[in-house]
Amino acid sequence: xGEMVQNKQILLKEYISTGYPKESxxxxxxxxxxxxxPHGSHGIVVKNLYLSIDPFIRYRMSKSDRGYIDSYTPxxxxxxxxxxxxxxxxxxxxxxxxxxxxFTGMEEYSFITDADSLFKIEHTDVPLSYYTGLLGMPGMxxxxxxxxxxxxxxxxxxxxxxxxxxxxxxxxxxAKLLGCYVVGSAGSKEKVDLLKNKFGFDEAFNYKEExxxxxxxxxxxxxxxxxCFENVGGKMLDAVLVNMRPHGRIAACGMIxxxxxxxxxxxxxxxxxxxxxxxxxxxxxxDYYHLYPKFLELVLxxxxxxxxxxxxxxxxxxxxxxxxxxxxxxxxxxxxxxVVVARE
Amino acid sequence: xGEMVQNKQILLKEYISTGYPKESxxxxxxxxxxxxxPHGSHGIVVKNLYLSIDPFIRYRMSKSDRGYIDSYTPxxxxxxxxxxxxxxxxxxxxxxxxxxxxFTGMEEYSFITDADSLFKIEHTDVPLSYYTGLLGMPGMxxxxxxxxxxxxxxxxxxxxxxxxxxxxxxxxxxAKLLGCYVVGSAGSKEKVDLLKNKFGFDEAFNYKEExxxxxxxxxxxxxxxxxCFENVGGKMLDAVLVNMRPHGRIAACGMIxxxxxxxxxxxxxxxxxxxxxxxxxxxxxxDYYHLYPKFLELVLxxxxxxxxxxxxxxxxxxxxxxxxxxxxxxxxxxxxxxVVVARE
Numbered sequence: 001x002g003e004m005v006q007n008k009q010i011l012l013k014e015y016i017s018t019g020y021p022k023e024s025x026x027x028x029x030x031x032x033x034x035x036x037x038p039h040g041s042h043g044i045v046v047k048n049l050y051l052s053i054d055p056f057i058r059y060r061m062s063k064s065d066r067g068y069i070d071s072y073t074p075x076x077x078x079x080x081x082x083x084x085x086x087x088x089x090x091x092x093x094x095x096x097x098x099x100x101x102x103f104t105g106m107e108e109y110s111f112i113t114d115a116d117s118l119f120k121i122e123h124t125d126v127p128l129s130y131y132t133g134l135l136g137m138p139g140m141x142x143x144x145x146x147x148x149x150x151x152x153x154x155x156x157x158x159x160x161x162x163x164x165x166x167x168x169x170x171x172x173x174x175a176k177l178l179g180c181y182v183v184g185s186a187g188s189k190e191k192v193d194l195l196k197n198k199f200g201f202d203e204a205f206n207y208k209e210e211x212x213x214x215x216x217x218x219x220x221x222x223x224x225x226x227x228c229f230e231n232v233g234g235k236m237l238d239a240v241l242v243n244m245r246p247h248g249r250i251a252a253c254g255m256i257x258x259x260x261x262x263x264x265x266x267x268x269x270x271x272x273x274x275x276x277x278x279x280x281x282x283x284x285x286x287d288y289y290h291l292y293p294k295f296l297e298l299v300l301x302x303x304x305x306x307x308x309x310x311x312x313x314x315x316x317x318x319x320x321x322x323x324x325x326x327x328x329x330x331x332x333x334x335x336x337x338x339v340v341v342a343r344e
Numbered sequence: 345x346g347e348m349v350q351n352k353q354i355l356l357k358e359y360i361s362t363g364y365p366k367e368s369x370x371x372x373x374x375x376x377x378x379x380x381x382p383h384g385s386h387g388i389v390v391k392n393l394y395l396s397i398d399p400f401i402r403y404r405m406s407k408s409d410r411g412y413i414d415s416y417t418p419x420x421x422x423x424x425x426x427x428x429x430x431x432x433x434x435x436x437x438x439x440x441x442x443x444x445x446x447f448t449g450m451e452e453y454s455f456i457t458d459a460d461s462l463f464k465i466e467h468t469d470v471p472l473s474y475y476t477g478l479l480g481m482p483g484m485x486x487x488x489x490x491x492x493x494x495x496x497x498x499x500x501x502x503x504x505x506x507x508x509x510x511x512x513x514x515x516x517x518x519a520k521l522l523g524c525y526v527v528g529s530a531g532s533k534e535k536v537d538l539l540k541n542k543f544g545f546d547e548a549f550n551y552k553e554e555x556x557x558x559x560x561x562x563x564x565x566x567x568x569x570x571x572c573f574e575n576v577g578g579k580m581l582d583a584v585l586v587n588m589r590p591h592g593r594i595a596a597c598g599m600i601x602x603x604x605x606x607x608x609x610x611x612x613x614x615x616x617x618x619x620x621x622x623x624x625x626x627x628x629x630x631d632y633y634h635l636y637p638k639f640l641e642l643v644l645x646x647x648x649x650x651x652x653x654x655x656x657x658x659x660x661x662x663x664x665x666x667x668x669x670x671x672x673x674x675x676x677x678x679x680x681x682x683v684v685v686a687r688e
Contacts, residue, residue, distance in 0.1 A: 274627070
């Protein structure tokens, strides 16, 4: 069995139905684990370095058979994106000491059977933690949704809901780099200021201070919206529909306002989809991972030239992960929420 | 002024807000009209032969500034599609005795200023009234929505809501000709039987007899729906969303269930658009009229070979038009609703 270690893990206690997750929905345990890949397995054993806290975690904490991604299994470590170091490998794709990013567990060490789903990290002249965000799944999501799904053109009017999230920040910056007019919504004055002053959005507003979201969007888009990168759902989506321009596109990435509800809110303005010939298209980043090299080619130079800004909100230690999950839904984090398990 | 005639007209009395239209929302008057195009005008004067009663009429009877098409003006003849004969022309595009189809008025004679929007009827070896339906706007709508928007593939599972309407009938037949599995919903046993036995749908059901539309669709599509041609909106759309397969497409043509409501029903299942990567796309036939010659090339042979079936429900006389409008919304007509104003 080779070397055995103590492995601290955070498990889902049981399925949650409605409402925000609570710390008590997650439980910490310490188990024993071998650092060697079992004989005959094509998996890898990794040491987790950085874990990514993303909205889909809440989605997977509920039991559902309708999703694009499996629900978690209670009693098992919570699956998240992360950056990890290979300790032992049963596949020629990776060797000891390689750095990888992809799905791993909310734990110190993971045995990953489906190693093919992981990406090898080739560029280490940027912070490794970026591969949980800007250079990882959220970055690829922004890229796929904006360039591939929304098919934007220079000069178009772009709205990003939940713009301060890891994905939204990047969509807005892509849109500015393309020469679009970009407005984002966020949930605090601090975030609104950062969107405008740090991330270069033309405008931003605090949706919590708007009584009438339709009127708010009308104020920022008197001529309407060509492209909406939709992260929120619910009332915001209804307001977006009314403000869309003919032939507009809504790239539907997430509906964070809806995941905690028992029954999603009703959307009333879908007739606009017809009258304005809108395209409302959902997408999932998994379908676009083959574009990852193309994405890196675009983004790495921008990062090095300082043309793309990025902010992380770092929580130290695996034991801080449950609070970080809660913080994501209360909007407490300012920047991409990362949990540092180890710095190598 | 040239020859003057009595012109019987049906006008919108005043804007209606909610509910079905009533006969009293329309008023008949007789006015005088010249049969000559005014000097200097590029319009045409036509004698209306067949008028088409379509769901958009209800939509335009309400005041709205959000539509793809203008609201009617109270006190003016109701604009509808029709087949007409040119009596006098101010444009080189048409000459006396040409037959045309396109927007005209609910009246015996019309002076059409925007003659460029009309199509000249070149093929008269099919019944002229077909140009209000199968060979007119509804036919082009079915063609554009199915082939251009939904991008169907042989063997896919296709659902057509409001399948017995002029558009739905044709979509189902297109789908069968392409080698798809097709199910339609309609509002009576008679229509369901006709869909299956005359129009060749694989299955059809009466939505009024289904307590649970989601379960009904599940019954007919145990493996889910690839393409939905959406005419209905509301609860049917919510049921469709749940039953869509990954990468499915919803071509949104109309929402007939919603036009009479003060506030459209809420749609709750849009999260399926994301999790299944659906494309929900609205379209308006106006954007596709340049494909009309290609459409005729496809459809005329099918009609002559008897491979496409078509049914009309004919009301005699202009005065029958208001009742025909009401009948469309109560589902009384069996087949494309045409009003015969004159048979030449």
